[in-house]
Amino acid sequence: MASHPNSPHWELDVYATPFVPHAFKSVNNEHATVIATDTKHQVDFAAYTETFAARHFVPQRYNATIPPPEGTVNHPPLDSDLSVSSYSEFWSPVYNVELSAKLEENDTYTLYNVPLVPTASQEGHQLYRLLVPGLREETPFVELGDTIQLRQLHLDPYGNLVQLPVYFGTQKPIFLTWGGVQYDATVEDINRAYELVFIRVKGLVPQTMRFNVVFSMRRKLISVQWAALHLVSSELLRILAKPGPLGSREVHEELLQRTASMTLTTSGHSNQTNGANGEIQSQDDGAPNDWIRRMLFPVDSDGVIQEKLRTLPWKRGLFDPKLNYEQLSAVDCVCRSDYGVLPYLISGPPGTGKTKTLVELAMQLIKDQVDHVLICAPSDAAADTLALRLSKHLKPSQLFRLNGPGRTVDEVPQALRGFCYRTQDKDPNMYNLPPFPQLMKYLIVVTSTRDASILMNAKVTNSDLYTIEMSMLKTFHPESQVPAISLHWGALLIDEAAQATELESLFALSIVMPPPSYPSTLPQPQFAMAGDENQLGPRTASKNPHLTTSLFARLFARPLYANHPLSRSNLRPSTSPPVLTAAMLPMNYPAFENLTRNYRSHPAILSVSSSLFYNDTLIPESQPAAHPLHTSPIWTHRNWPVKYIPHRGLDEIERDGGGWYNVSEARIACNLAQYLFSSAQVPQAEIIIMSPFAAQVKLLRKEMRSARYGNGSGLFGVNIGPLEAFQGLESRVVIICTTRARPKFVKGDVERGLGVVGMRQRMNMAITRAKEGLFVIGNPEVLAMDEWWREWVAFCLRNGLVSEDLGIHAQRFKGGKVGVLEKALVIKEEKAREETAGRLRVLGGAVLGQGVDEDEMWALGLRAAMEEWEEEGGGGEEDEEDEEN
Numbered sequence: 001m002a003s004h005p006n007s008p009h010w011e012l013d014v015y016a017t018p019f020v021p022h023a024f025k026s027v028n029n030e031h032a033t034v035i036a037t038d039t040k041h042q043v044d045f046a047a048y049t050e051t052f053a054a055r056h057f058v059p060q061r062y063n064a065t066i067p068p069p070e071g072t073v074n075h076p077p078l079d080s081d082l083s084v085s086s087y088s089e090f091w092s093p094v095y096n097v098e099l100s101a102k103l104e105e106n107d108t109y110t111l112y113n114v115p116l117v118p119t120a121s122q123e124g125h126q127l128y129r130l131l132v133p134g135l136r137e138e139t140p141f142v143e144l145g146d147t148i149q150l151r152q153l154h155l156d157p158y159g160n161l162v163q164l165p166v167y168f169g170t171q172k173p174i175f176l177t178w179g180g181v182q183y184d185a186t187v188e189d190i191n192r193a194y195e196l197v198f199i200r201v202k203g204l205v206p207q208t209m210r211f212n213v214v215f216s217m218r219r220k221l222i223s224v225q226w227a228a229l230h231l232v233s234s235e236l237l238r239i240l241a242k243p244g245p246l247g248s249r250e251v252h253e254e255l256l257q258r259t260a261s262m263t264l265t266t267s268g269h270s271n272q273t274n275g276a277n278g279e280i281q282s283q284d285d286g287a288p289n290d291w292i293r294r295m296l297f298p299v300d301s302d303g304v305i306q307e308k309l310r311t312l313p314w315k316r317g318l319f320d321p322k323l324n325y326e327q328l329s330a331v332d333c334v335c336r337s338d339y340g341v342l343p344y345l346i347s348g349p350p351g352t353g354k355t356k357t358l359v360e361l362a363m364q365l366i367k368d369q370v371d372h373v374l375i376c377a378p379s380d381a382a383a384d385t386l387a388l389r390l391s392k393h394l395k396p397s398q399l400f401r402l403n404g405p406g407r408t409v410d411e412v413p414q415a416l417r418g419f420c421y422r423t424q425d426k427d428p429n430m431y432n433l434p435p436f437p438q439l440m441k442y443l444i445v446v447t448s449t450r451d452a453s454i455l456m457n458a459k460v461t462n463s464d465l466y467t468i469e470m471s472m473l474k475t476f477h478p479e480s481q482v483p484a485i486s487l488h489w490g491a492l493l494i495d496e497a498a499q500a501t502e503l504e505s506l507f508a509l510s511i512v513m514p515p516p517s518y519p520s521t522l523p524q525p526q527f528a529m530a531g532d533e534n535q536l537g538p539r540t541a542s543k544n545p546h547l548t549t550s551l552f553a554r555l556f557a558r559p560l561y562a563n564h565p566l567s568r569s570n571l572r573p574s575t576s577p578p579v580l581t582a583a584m585l586p587m588n589y590p591a592f593e594n595l596t597r598n599y600r601s602h603p604a605i606l607s608v609s610s611s612l613f614y615n616d617t618l619i620p621e622s623q624p625a626a627h628p629l630h631t632s633p634i635w636t637h638r639n640w641p642v643k644y645i646p647h648r649g650l651d652e653i654e655r656d657g658g659g660w661y662n663v664s665e666a667r668i669a670c671n672l673a674q675y676l677f678s679s680a681q682v683p684q685a686e687i688i689i690m691s692p693f694a695a696q697v698k699l700l701r702k703e704m705r706s707a708r709y710g711n712g713s714g715l716f717g718v719n720i721g722p723l724e725a726f727q728g729l730e731s732r733v734v735i736i737c738t739t740r741a742r743p744k745f746v747k748g749d750v751e752r753g754l755g756v757v758g759m760r761q762r763m764n765m766a767i768t769r770a771k772e773g774l775f776v777i778g779n780p781e782v783l784a785m786d787e788w789w790r791e792w793v794a795f796c797l798r799n800g801l802v803s804e805d806l807g808i809h810a811q812r813f814k815g816g817k818v819g820v821l822e823k824a825l826v827i828k829e830e831k832a833r834e835e836t837a838g839r840l841r842v843l844g845g846a847v848l849g850q851g852v853d854e855d856e857m858w859a860l861g862l863r864a865a866m867e868e869w870e871e872e873g874g875g876g877e878e879d880e881e882d883e884e885n
Contacts, residue, residue, distance in 0.1 A: 049458060084236050091233075128199050145406050150185055291525065303560060306585060330344070347593070351622075365491050373490060375445070399419050399442065404431065449504045466517075469485055504538070538550055565584055596618055599621050611819025612764070616819045622771065627682075636803065651741040660754075670715075674710070686733060688720075688769060697722050790813050
């Protein structure tokens with residue numbers, strides 16, 4: 001309840017948890033005899049390690065035990081000091097907060113009094129089918145081999161709990177409303193499309209097939225993450241401890257911030273560090289390798305000074321000849337590594353080719369004799385995309401897509417299955433590690449940040465392999481001098497890095513991190529990340545601000561990156577990429593690259609996002625082929641493919657807190673999809689409908705599949721899902737259902753991380769998925785509460801992109817920011833294409849060195865219009881007056 005029932009302001013709490021009778025809940029709290037079902041979906045890491053190293057030589061370093069969370073742990077204050085010496089001290093309470101929140105979240109997935117249906121057997125074992133609501137959206141997240149706890153209920157014919165005698169090996173029965181046994185079932189198969197899980201249950205007595213179902217926490221993964229945190233923390237403390245005591249944390253941080261002159265090796269890597277009293281000390285005097293400190297806490301003195309301009313090797317021999325200047329610059333910088341031993345950050349706004357850049361970078365690294373490259377992404381889907389693109393250049397003997405044993409075969413794209421490894425003896429359908437000699441031969445290994453923990457557990461990290469090899473050489477040849485040994489993993493690349501928590505990134509970093517004894521004068525592993533901190537960040541249960549800030553975003557906020565003259569926040573908005581001039585030197589080589597050319601969206605779709613989130617630095621380069629959609633009468637003005645549809649239909653909530661939905665909004669969205677499919681000839685698969693509320697997604701799917709659409713057969717090909725499902729994806733047309741219609745609930749949405757109002761990252765992600773058509777359905781009063789949505793609606797009002805004036809008060813959206821891209825768009829519309837065709841061909845010939853056809857004019861027209869606007873004094877008093885009006 002929101003307040004006491006006698007209060008005049010009393011109302012129901014719409015966010016209250018669903019009601020479950022106490023009798024059903026109490027069953028889960030009673031003591032039970034546990035019958036466990038063994039699972040084959042797991043890797044025997046100890047046995048695997050023994051295939052290449054005797055126990056005597058294997059380092060024992062992952063023994064950290066994780067304390068169980070008790071109660072609610074307070075969030076560390078926002079100004080808590082995250083530093084080299086406080087890394088574990090800082091993250092441990094944050095991690096416990098997340099674990100407590102995960103336990104609470106896991107409780108919400110518990111199912112009460114649900115049926116278990118016998119189904120086909122598998123290898124002689126009876127399987128049972130269980131419907132799991134939310135499985136498609138990974139709420140809960142279930143994989144093969146997971147444990148699901150079942151408690152069998154005693155019910156009468158009317159569905160009421162009854163007490164029946166239960167015998168526990170004695171003649172005297174105990175009367176219980178359930179069977180007294182907890183069956184720890186194991187997941188054998190999954191159908192996410194229909195939200196079905198198929199489980200195997202040992203010892204199940206087929207009586208009343210109604211159960212309470214509890215989804216277990218993923219304890220093994222939690223333990224490995226905890227171990228990675230303590231491994232990295234211990235290495236950071238080791239760096240502090242040698243070559244001498246560094247004193248307090250404040251003194252150490254002060255020493256790190258000094259911009260001392262540094263002696264560089266020919267590879268551009270520093271072979272000196274600051275001592276306790278501030279003087280420069282060589283790594284040869286016993287100081288441990290400080291690679292991990294540089295990756296997590298880089299400072300200005302770690303960088304290298306650039307004193308002269310460099311030229312890009314345009315004839316490097318690209319695997320993708322269509323790379324633009326910024327993409328090629330990023331690839332070349334990492335390959336040269338002339339910026340020092342630092343993380344290289346690639347800031348890639350929507351549609352700018354982040355993944356394309358990383359794929360080219362990986363290929364160039366192995367071409368430049370970097371032995372082995374590890375590539376990670378926060379999700380399996382993103383890792384699959386990387387592997388699919390790399391598979392065009394590599395053979396199955398060179399590229400390995402590492403999947404966890406919990407992934408089903410059907411979830412892996414058919415084209416990738418030849419690049420994976422499945423066990424042949426126990427279960428041919430289980431993904432696993434290949435034999436050690438085979439694993440060592442792969443040039444590139446691609447996996448998710450989560451499944452990178454498999455390499456940690458198998459002891460095939462740089463630190464483990466180096467230690468094992470050194471120990472064996474010293475044992476077998478005690479009288480000989482041990483030769484220099486190279487590290488196995490030469491580079492780590494992380495795509496969509498802004499979606500991974502810093503703790504998730506530690507898995508991958510732990511694999512590539514050199515051991516403390518590895519000389520810093522030898523080649524160091526390279527580390528590059530690509531991402532966009534202005535889109536969806538990590539998904540967490542606790543919503544802790546420290547945890548929802550990715551390592552990528554935290555590094556970009558450090559002075560080394562944020563204060564650099566070429567930082568995106570320091571650039572003057574323009575339609576041309578920033579150019580480094582000799583007058584700007586000397587300064588640190590930039591250990592980052594800003595991608596600026598968008599190849600996805602029409603300029604009108606891109607305009608607001610560029611203005612609000614990217615300092616007006618994005619350049620539209622999309623060149624779509626002619627399509628009936630472009631000339632459809634659905635566009636209200638100028639044929640700009642953007643439309644705002646004001647909608648005031650009320651939102652409703654499912655019974656017992658099931659979630660928010662909006663029936664009239666769903667009808668509008670589905671009717672719009674029907675029109676696009678039948679009249680604008682847009683294929684179903686190229687239409688996305690998204691909503692931030694799970695209940696609305698469910699309603700949209702039901703509506704879209706009904707007989708009202710598709711000539712009575714429904715439209716099953718339209719892609720419908722929650723906002724998070726489309727991060728990193730794109731589609732020809734996107735329809736955004738904001739769903740929320742009652743302003744009084746917006747504050748509660750924001751507090752709970754729901755909706756798309758008051759959440760800049762979610763809003764930016766949503767409006768940048770479309771390539772050729774964007775529709776937003778939303779209540780104007782609700783959208784007016786959000787400063788970013790106000791700007792977007794103001795853009796639509798200024799340019800006549802509102803479906804109808806349904807009582808929108810333009811005053812609410814007055815004075816929206818006019819970006820450079822929008823002004824150029826208006827100018828481009830006012831200039832007839834025929835009048836500029838000749839000049840565009842000349843311009844195109846000068847830029848591209850060849851003639852320009854009609855399709856290329858679309859991309860060049862904006863650039864030409866921008867030049868004219870600047871020549872005519874754009875941005876003067878008249879333009880400012882227009883902005884105010």
